[in-house]
Amino acid sequence: MSEVIQLRTCGMFLILLVLVYTLHLVRSNRLSAHLAISWIIAELVFLILILSDNVWAYAKSLVGESAVLYGALLLGTVWIVFLMLDSLTRISSLTVKLKEVNQELALALQRLDCLEEKDRKGLL
Amino acid sequence: MKVLLIIPAHNEAKNLPQLIGDIRACKIQYDAVVVDDASSDDTAYVVAGLHVPILRLAANLGIGGAVQTGFKYAVLKGYDIAVQVDGDGQHDPTWLETIIEPVRRGEADCVIGSRYTGKNPDVDYKTPLPRRLGMHFSVGMLFLATGLHITDTTSGFRALNRPAFEFFARSYPVDHPEAEALLMLHQKNFRILEVAVKMRGRVRGKSLFTFTNAMLYPLRVIIGFMGLILQKKG
Numbered sequence: 001m002s003e004v005i006q007l008r009t010c011g012m013f014l015i016l017l018v019l020v021y022t023l024h025l026v027r028s029n030r031l032s033a034h035l036a037i038s039w040i041i042a043e044l045v046f047l048i049l050i051l052s053d054n055v056w057a058y059a060k061s062l063v064g065e066s067a068v069l070y071g072a073l074l075l076g077t078v079w080i081v082f083l084m085l086d087s088l089t090r091i092s093s094l095t096v097k098l099k100e101v102n103q104e105l106a107l108a109l110q111r112l113d114c115l116e117e118k119d120r121k122g123l124l
Numbered sequence: 125m126k127v128l129l130i131i132p133a134h135n136e137a138k139n140l141p142q143l144i145g146d147i148r149a150c151k152i153q154y155d156a157v158v159v160d161d162a163s164s165d166d167t168a169y170v171v172a173g174l175h176v177p178i179l180r181l182a183a184n185l186g187i188g189g190a191v192q193t194g195f196k197y198a199v200l201k202g203y204d205i206a207v208q209v210d211g212d213g214q215h216d217p218t219w220l221e222t223i224i225e226p227v228r229r230g231e232a233d234c235v236i237g238s239r240y241t242g243k244n245p246d247v248d249y250k251t252p253l254p255r256r257l258g259m260h261f262s263v264g265m266l267f268l269a270t271g272l273h274i275t276d277t278t279s280g281f282r283a284l285n286r287p288a289f290e291f292f293a294r295s296y297p298v299d300h301p302e303a304e305a306l307l308m309l310h311q312k313n314f315r316i317l318e319v320a321v322k323m324r325g326r327v328r329g330k331s332l333f334t335f336t337n338a339m340l341y342p343l344r345v346i347i348g349f350m351g352l353i354l355q356k357k358g
Contacts, residue, residue: 099298102181102182103181106179110179
């Protein structure tokens, strides 16, 4: 078995593992499907690229076997970095929203305390 | 002019009674609000017993988020001046008028109570070495970024007029926000002034400014400043 086939098999299993784990996280409600969708699409694209002999052969005929491997590795890394930045953006946005909700809740509770105090004193 | 003292507190049940007592002992009576930053001790219970309004945060937001909640409260309640007074009791209320007066007279939009200002440094206050190094770093960074020479960038003992705290109610940095907040004010052309004050050492409880935090502080300052400088003006 050539080195390339070994690498493809190994890559395929790794991506399948990540895909199954992503789906498990979604199914167990630990990861929102909305947030996971870009990751699932990326994992499926990688899987198709690895499994598709036509794409592989076409790429090899264009740039050669070793360049295809390096190119795939580089593209994969860039893609993952992009997805991570996208996830960090979502986390930052949610953190800001959570902070605002927390602050508004504290202000609302204080107003409620005031109203209850007035109610106790019969001022309402 | 209506003045509000904003007291951020995280696990300060032991320090707050003394602080509130000192505030009430001042010649001028001030309104105060305690922002309980999701304390795990009896802070909320103690504050209720002291009959001071309390803003209870459901999750810990850190000093920045807590102080910003106080600014939002000051905006809602129509205050003219907001003063940050740390819940650990290090900020001596006898100096309140010293930092409020320049704001009241319209000489500055933000007045910082400084331990190190050249005219009258607080020689009694012993700053731990890691904190001192971090502060010198932020002093240098602020000077490079703005040309402002502020001697006590980490002091949270600050008075702000309404436009300044309205601005902070909309946007305020997180974690150790003091130095970044000064850069934000400078970017919006608010006038900043330092006045000499004396501060007390923490009597009870632990400071959040641990050795690890002190080591990471320069990195936080650099990242915070970069973020503010790179932000679109708006």
